[in-house]
Amino acid sequence: MSTIGSTIAGTIRPERPLASGRNGERRPLSLIFLMLLWLSLLIAFGVLVTLVITIIIDGQGQFSWRLFTEFPASDPDRAGARPAILGSAWVIGTTAVMTIPLGVAAAVHLEEFADKKNWFNRMIELNVQNLAAVPSIVYGLLALAFLTMLGVRDKNIVIAGALALSLLILPVIIISTREALRAVPQEIRQGSLALGATQWQTTWRQTLPSAVPGIATGSILALSRALGEAAPLLVLGALVFVSFDPNGLLSGYTTLPIQIFNWTGRPQEGFHQLAAATSVVLLGLLVIMNGLAITIRNRYQKRW
Amino acid sequence: MSTIASTGGPATRPDLPVTASQFLGRRRYGEIAIRLFLRIAAAITVITTVGILIALAIPSIGFFAEVPVFEFLFGTRWAPRFADASFGVVPLVTATAWTTVLALLVAVPLGLGAAIFLAEYARPRARKVLKPILEILAGVPTVVYGYFALQFVQTTVFREWLQLPTGAFSVLAAGVVMGVMIVPTIASISEDAMSAVPQSMRQGSAALGANRMQTTLRVVFPAALSGIVAAIVLGISRAVGETMIVAIAAGNQARIVTNPLEQGQTMTGFIANAALGDSRVGSLEYDTLFAVGLLLFLITLLINFISIRFVRRFREIY
Numbered sequence: 008m009s010t011i012g013s014t015i016a017g018t019i020r021p022e023r024p025l026a027s028g029r030n031g032e033r034r035p036l037s038l039i040f041l042m043l044l045w046l047s048l049l050i051a052f053g054v055l056v057t058l059v060i061t062i063i064i065d066g067q068g069q070f071s072w073r074l075f076t077e078f079p080a081s082d083p084d085r086a087g088a089r090p091a092i093l094g095s096a097w098v099i100g101t102t103a104v105m106t107i108p109l110g111v112a113a114a115v116h117l118e119e120f121a122d123k124k125n126w127f128n129r130m131i132e133l134n135v136q137n138l139a140a141v142p143s144i145v146y147g148l149l150a151l152a153f154l155t156m157l158g159v160r161d162k163n164i165v166i167a168g169a170l171a172l173s174l175l176i177l178p179v180i181i182i183s184t185r186e187a188l189r190a191v192p193q194e195i196r197q198g199s200l201a202l203g204a205t206q207w208q209t210t211w212r213q214t215l216p217s218a219v220p221g222i223a224t225g226s227i228l229a230l231s232r233a234l235g236e237a238a239p240l241l242v243l244g245a246l247v248f249v250s251f252d253p254n255g256l257l258s259g260y261t262t263l264p265i266q267i268f269n270w271t272g273r274p275q276e277g278f279h280q281l282a283a284a285t286s287v288v289l290l291g292l293l294v295i296m297n298g299l300a301i302t303i304r305n306r307y308q309k310r311w
Numbered sequence: 312m313s314t315i316a317s318t319g320g321p322a323t324r325p326d327l328p329v330t331a332s333q334f335l336g337r338r339r340y341g342e343i344a345i346r347l348f349l350r351i352a353a354a355i356t357v358i359t360t361v362g363i364l365i366a367l368a369i370p371s372i373g374f375f376a377e378v379p380v381f382e383f384l385f386g387t388r389w390a391p392r393f394a395d396a397s398f399g400v401v402p403l404v405t406a407t408a409w410t411t412v413l414a415l416l417v418a419v420p421l422g423l424g425a426a427i428f429l430a431e432y433a434r435p436r437a438r439k440v441l442k443p444i445l446e447i448l449a450g451v452p453t454v455v456y457g458y459f460a461l462q463f464v465q466t467t468v469f470r471e472w473l474q475l476p477t478g479a480f481s482v483l484a485a486g487v488v489m490g491v492m493i494v495p496t497i498a499s500i501s502e503d504a505m506s507a508v509p510q511s512m513r514q515g516s517a518a519l520g521a522n523r524m525q526t527t528l529r530v531v532f533p534a535a536l537s538g539i540v541a542a543i544v545l546g547i548s549r550a551v552g553e554t555m556i557v558a559i560a561a562g563n564q565a566r567i568v569t570n571p572l573e574q575g576q577t578m579t580g581f582i583a584n585a586a587l588g589d590s591r592v593g594s595l596e597y598d599t600l601f602a603v604g605l606l607l608f609l610i611t612l613l614i615n616f617i618s619i620r621f622v623r624r625f626r627e628i629y
Contacts, residue, residue: 011454022551034522035519036524037522037523037524040528041432041523041524042425042493043424044427044428044432045428047420047421047422047423047425047428048424048425048428048441048445051421051425051448051491051494052444052445054448054491055444055447055448055451057459057463058451058456058459058463061459061462061463062455062459065462073533107354109352110352112348112352112353113349113352113353113355113356114347115349116346116349116350116352116353117353120346120349120350121353123385123489128353130357131353131354131356132445133619134357134360134621135358136615137612137615137616137619138356138359138360138612139358140323140545140548140549140552140611140615140618141363141552141608141611141612141615142548142551142552142553142554142584142607142608142611143552143554143610144552144554144579144582144604144607145363145367145552145604145607145608146363147582147586148361148363148366148367148582148600148601148604149359149363149366149367151366151600152365152366152367152369152370152601153362153366155592157435162356171536173360177356177359178356181356199502205339205342206342207339207341207342207345207346226602231450232450234450234452235450235451235452235453235454235455236452236453237453237554237555238453238555238558238579238583239453239583241554241555241583241586241587242582242583242586243422243586244586244601246587259351264453264454264555265454267452267455267458268454268457268555268558268559269459270461271454271457271461271559272559279458279462282458283458283462286452286455286458287451288449289455290452290455291356293450293452297450301443
């Protein structure tokens with residue numbers, strides 16, 4: 008929509024809403040309509056604010072460095088989320104290593120190399136769109152069945168969780184990478200090809216470097232989705248009492264969302280406060296990741 | 312590849328990407344290998360889908376060998392762990408239907424209201440601020456929503472403030488909070504659809520004397536309808552597949568839900584809960600997980616394809 012807008016900018020500016028006559032919004036019905044529109048935004052924002060305030064107030068009593076340094080315990084006042092934080096770091100790190108190269112490669116194929124009329128490539132496109140909307144818990148079942156097939160007894164290991172999350176965010180990374188590649192102007196490719204570069208050289212030396220900010224932004228957003236995801240890991244049995252630091256791909260683990268789920272389900276009030284405090288930590292991490300993504304987009308993205 | 316290409320390069324077709332195959336000189340085996348790798352990477356997405364189907368189907372076959380399909384789909388008692396086990400999925404489906412409908416009752420008006428405001432009323436600068444804030448709602452982890460639904464909406468608002476006759480859990484709390492989660496999904500796709508409606512249509516409407524509300528409701532909204540429908544359908548798909556909110560706040564007693572203040576176990580809630588218990592591989596209990604998963608997958612698959620079709624339609628028109 009904005010691409011069309013920019014080409015004919017100067018004559019009219021379609022991005023700008025059409026202003027109607029001064030009297031347009033004075034009729035009572037129009038006014039009520041406009042107020043309803045405002046109200047719907049206001050309610051949505053109100054819930055967001057309420058949610059944040061709720062978890063901050065609930066978690067207030069349990070905020071301390073203990074949350075980062077201690078292991079879970081049966082006494083809420085001595086328990087911490089240290090293994091969950093480390094577990095999240097391990098799982099998300101492994102997911103990133105597994106899924107970003109794969110997603111970018113698939114997107115490069117679809118955007119730069121694939122013949123769009125070919126039935127197989129069309130099927131892949133449709134398939135990616137559908138995969139992006141498959142419920143996350145189904146990916147957990149997929150990983151569970153896969154590990155069972157391989158004969159893995161203990162499924163609560165870092166690599167298994169990362170596998171489920173990788174498959175979950177793969178379509179997201181593919182879709183955002185394709186958008187980043189599409190934003191690179193055709194002239195750059197043509198210029199490179201005109202100088203005698205092969206198609207792969209063009210992609211590797213011109214197109215991909217130009218698209219890196221967009222790819223980075225999309226990947227970080229996808230990883231932040233994986234960071235908040237709990238359902239697939241729950242299916243793989245991540246809800247366990249972990250009193251050690253995860254230390255490898257085959258190590259047992261728990262993650263922040265799973266730890267929050269665990270503490271929310273306990274009857275004692277103290278654990279609920281811990282869950283709220285941990286939620287604040289998780290939200291804080293997500294804000295940092297999103298901030299990073301937005302910074303990269305604003306600072307490095309080229310405008311052609 | 313073709314003879315024309317090797318002599319003169321590609322004909323000028325400005326819309327199509329230039330492909331190097333049209334300039335092909337000597338064979339480059341490294342590039343062929345790279346292309347093969349890229350193709351395999353893309354094929355992995357297809358393998359994933361096939362994998363999901365196989366992973367769900369094989370244990371389901373084991374399940375349906377013991378439980379007739381008819382009994383599964385239409386049975387009204389879900390008690391897989393009891394001594395006299397019963398596998399009627401209807402209670403799970405009704406709970407899923409309740410949470411989904413409640414979520415839509417919240418998400419459709421709020422999402423469309425937000426979309427109309429952003430697409431038709433907001434100035435570019437306001438939109439630039441408001442849209443990312445709205446998107447935050449989609450980024451909040453679902454466990455955090457679950458905590459909020461249980462501790463604040465259900466316990467504080469419903470039980471303490473409103474004194475509603477409800478227990479520790481309710482499908483209402485889960486559904487309403489899930490609705491808020493879906494608002495950005497519906498808002499952003501609907502907004503795209505409305506922004507894609509050509510400006511000339513709005514100008515035409517304004518020229519005939521319609522004010523902005525009339526233009527929005529009678530011109531832009533109908534023109535963007537297929538995109539809006541796609542947005543709502545995708546919202547349904549997300550609501551049906553959402554797990555953590557219902558696992559935390561909707562309760563875990565599988566019975567037919569007749570009242571939103573009751574608790575109920577959804578399909579996803581069952582899978583999440585059953586996975587907590589140690590079910591032996593190959594046991595009927597383990598297979599049950601996958602049978603419910605298969606049903607869930609097929610429902611969302613159907614919904615997704617409907618949504619994709621509607622999206623294509625609105626892309627084709629403008």
